Amino acid sequence: MRVADVQASGVGARHGDVVVALADLRQGGLDTLQAMEGMVAEHPGVPWIALVSPETPAHEPRVTSLLRDCMAVFTSPIDFPRLYEALDRLAQGGVPARSEPDMPGLVGSSDAMRALRISLRKYAPVDLPVLVTGETGTGKEVAARVIHQLSPRAAQPFVAINCGALPGNLVQSELFGHERGAFTGATTRRIGHIESASGGTVFLDEIGDLPLDAQTSLLRFLQEGTIVRVGSSQSLRADVRVLAATHVDMEKAVAAGRFRQDLYYRLNVLRVQMPALRDRGSDVELLAQHFLDTFRQQHDCRALAFSAAARRALRAFQWPGNVRELVNRVQRAAVVAEDSLISVYDLDLPGRPGHAPAALDRVRVSAERDALVACLRETRFNVSECARRLGIARVTVYRLCKKHGLALDELAHSSA
Numbered sequence: 001m002r003v004a005d006v007q008a009s010g011v012g013a014r015h016g017d018v019v020v021a022l023a024d025l026r027q028g029g030l031d032t033l034q035a036m037e038g039m040v041a042e043h044p045g046v047p048w049i050a051l052v053s054p055e056t057p058a059h060e061p062r063v064t065s066l067l068r069d070c071m072a073v074f075t076s077p078i079d080f081p082r083l084y085e086a087l088d089r090l091a092q093g094g095v096p097a098r099s100e101p102d103m104p105g106l107v108g109s110s111d112a113m114r115a116l117r118i119s120l121r122k123y124a125p126v127d128l129p130v131l132v133t134g135e136t137g138t139g140k141e142v143a144a145r146v147i148h149q150l151s152p153r154a155a156q157p158f159v160a161i162n163c164g165a166l167p168g169n170l171v172q173s174e175l176f177g178h179e180r181g182a183f184t185g186a187t188t189r190r191i192g193h194i195e196s197a198s199g200g201t202v203f204l205d206e207i208g209d210l211p212l213d214a215q216t217s218l219l220r221f222l223q224e225g226t227i228v229r230v231g232s233s234q235s236l237r238a239d240v241r242v243l244a245a246t247h248v249d250m251e252k253a254v255a256a257g258r259f260r261q262d263l264y265y266r267l268n269v270l271r272v273q274m275p276a277l278r279d280r281g282s283d284v285e286l287l288a289q290h291f292l293d294t295f296r297q298q299h300d301c302r303a304l305a306f307s308a309a310a311r312r313a314l315r316a317f318q319w320p321g322n323v324r325e326l327v328n329r330v331q332r333a334a335v336v337a338e339d340s341l342i343s344v345y346d347l348d349l350p351g352r353p354g355h356a357p358a359a360l361d362r363v364r365v366s367a368e369r370d371a372l373v374a375c376l377r378e379t380r381f382n383v384s385e386c387a388r389r390l391g392i393a394r395v396t397v398y399r400l401c402k403k404h405g406l407a408l409d410e411l412a413h414s415s416a
């Protein structure tokens, strides 16, 4: 119902009702926009949801600023589960938080993420090592930071070290420090990363890559709470909590003799297993929209949301590089998208149309050309309409015409 009609129809808000406004920007007319701006200004406390389409002039600064204030942006057909989720959260008393306030870097509301948050909350206050495992790009470092932030050590340093990137001969000195003259080139005493995290947390990323001699020193530190700088014989106390992460199978590394079993037991007291992105259900759409919103805050870009086909493709894709891959693909798509909706072509997912294996190419190329010509004829060479029907960006229509040697004006002329 339009806000203007509410009074006339006698609909009113009872105490405790949550009012949410819907800004329908699908038509993109200037008068609609003006009316919306007026209403937003008049009701500053009311949360807004926006409905957009490829016709929405997303690059228009006034639209951009209106959308920035919206709590969620939807395309039609509306993704109802996402809408209900947004409304549910609103009813529970707030703008839909896609991440918990105390875990701002961790977006997602799937069962897997809920379970993860429960573990992180439980483990954070316990001063024991935590081993974070999971495929590449699943957010292991994000999880480690959350543990630190929710721990009593939050005000102290969080030092992240990538064990795989340390030069082999310097691992010991990087972690535990060295005395002056400990080895050639050690002209001054140097504090190691563990000592520099004093009072706080050290995050040992890619722990599976730690050389055996450093494993021995780390084990002593975990057992006795002491470190010895290279070139010194004196043990020093260090009050540091150790979090570690790995994407390799530690049991296998232990079985192969590459990782000390006793150290593995010590590190593996509390275990956090990061779920793969493909196992997080609709989180992939939530995350994609989140990364797009974040990107929009820093860059001028037309894309506001994802087309229905793009959302389906996001869900169907296996995401071998997990969240990191999603971040990169969304940013790339946001750059290339010509319309307000990111299309499946903009996402350019391997295994999707436009990414077919070579053997299929010839069949696809002629099918693609036929489909394009047919659609152009049906739409009387209206490129925007053709793009919408095919679920691709307008720029892609032009690109495909070029690829198939189709001159739009000649075609239109010959069909007239």
Ligand SMILES: Nc1ncnc2c1ncn2[C@@H]1O[C@H](COP(=O)(O)OP(=O)(O)OP(=O)(O)O)[C@@H](O)[C@H]1O
Residues within 6 Å of the ligand: 105, 106, 107, 108, 134, 135, 136, 137, 138, 139, 140, 141, 142, 143, 247, 287, 323, 324, 327
């Ligand atoms: N749940 C999430 N919500 C928002 N952003 C996330 C989430 N999980 C991961 N990210 C983002 O994805 C990227 C990869 O995360 P992170 O570096 O923590 O992954 P990782 O598991 O440590 O990867 P690798 O195995 O390659 O070291 C980062 O940009 C991070 O901010």
Ligand SMILES: [Mg+2]
Residues within 6 Å of the ligand: 140, 141, 205
């Ligand atoms: Mg990492």
